[in-house]
Amino acid sequence: MINSEKFSVAKNPTLEDAATIIGKVLVNKKTLIIVGNFRVKYDGRASSNLEYGERILIVKSDGAILIHRSFGYEPVNWQPPGSILHVQKKSNILEISAIRRNPRETLKVSFDKIFMISTFSLDDFADFNLFASEKDMHKAILLKPSLIEQGFKPISYEKKVDPGFIDVYGVDKNGKLVVIEVKRRIAGKDAVLQLAKYVTAIKSKSDRDIRGILVAPNISKGIQTLLFSLDLEFIALDPKKCANLLKKPEDKKLELFF
Amino acid sequence: MINSEKFSVAKNPTLEDAATIIGKVLVNKKTLIIVGNFRVKYDGRASSNLEYGERILIVKSDGAILIHRSFGYEPVNWQPPGSILHVQKKSNILEISAIRRNPRETLKVSFDKIFMISTFSLDDFADFNLFASEKDMHKAILLKPSLIEQGFKPISYEKKVDPGFIDVYGVDKNGKLVVIEVKRRIAGKDAVLQLAKYVTAIKSKSDRDIRGILVAPNISKGIQTLLFSLDLEFIALDPKKCANLLKKPEDKKLELFF
DNA sequence: ACATACATCTCGCGA
């Protein structure tokens, strides 16, 4: 089969040849990399214009489209997976457009020169594993509640309350209710307000004393005073440390929980 | 000059040849695209592991690194611009590592097969123009305050108050103070609470009546009641409409403001 | 360097 080849690369193809190659790729769900001179117009939630320049266009097998300049982490324009593509050869211009629904957004790429067009059938079935996420911190706290303080006992996890979900909910050694908001980064103003929101929500439904604890690797500078004024507490916890704790083979019983 | 060529492409290079090519690229600040079979290890704020699979690696001329699988909008691993790269040929493995400082993070890519390696000198000096940002909405309101309501007069822009910055601050036709929070998307609970925070901050420093107005294309479903209970108002404003308003050649005096 | 807020944020989860 012609299309079973692992990859193909064409240097300085004509725009007609490129159009043919792209047409086949769209049918065969391959991944496409084009480098050339083109401009980009986007219209949707916002709109943008980028005049001609030499850039990289990637079309993935799931319909995701990325346009990258020679600098910067972020794509300058894009379309998410599931977008519908069309290719069209106009006079001296090769036009690729991608449409997304909900929200309706259109992306139009106009090439006047293609340096390289390459197509690939990429086999990639590996799992991606990330450690030290906020969820790892949740797990670590449930596994070893003393990370919070001696005598802390978790009651529920991701408890639903009026304004949202409480990360961890429990009681301290004195029987006081404890609401915990966990952040994997240095916690700022928003985190404090989020915690305050949950604490007031619980308070409005109970007469018991409530402690609100912000758990994060650190808090930003001006926040300590805000914390005190809202009668909230801070406990330092490092996400990497939590991840290492979970890697230990002992106490795998936690798996049952998730 | 050997290195003055626009681009180069090699198919199925040996890992030694690839290492040579990459070494030159790092010196010449070109943009590099490699497609091959590799694994990725990351360690920094978090850590991750991705076993061998066929993927795309891009190294930009500013040191940004992107690793893309054949699906999804986001890179599975990356390093931001300014990262320091090293390339090393081990037995049957080509290793590219990238280090970032502050935070210190390391990325290690190990190739056992390269399908294609290509290098490019991309000329791209075009301006990227985006319309319908939140800032465009701010500008439109200052240009045409009646977008809020008849008789509204803006006083200040991005006014600093205790908990942060007020987007737009002014007085209505009755002389009441008006605090405006602008969102370019459908506004949710967080936007309402943010506005409430500013209003209470202003109230605590003045005895005058304060109106808090949330300006956005729409508000999420359950929010109307919350708004009323906090005595706040909502005014619909579409970011695209604001952008079109700014495109009109008339009233360019606003430029002076920014 | 640190803190704050925006983003065409994207993505996943739950109702």
Place this chain on the structure above:
DNA sequence: TCGCGAGGTGTATGT
């Protein structure tokens, strides 16, 4: 489908 919150968020803009 909508709403909400996490993210190795990144990026710009202050201080």
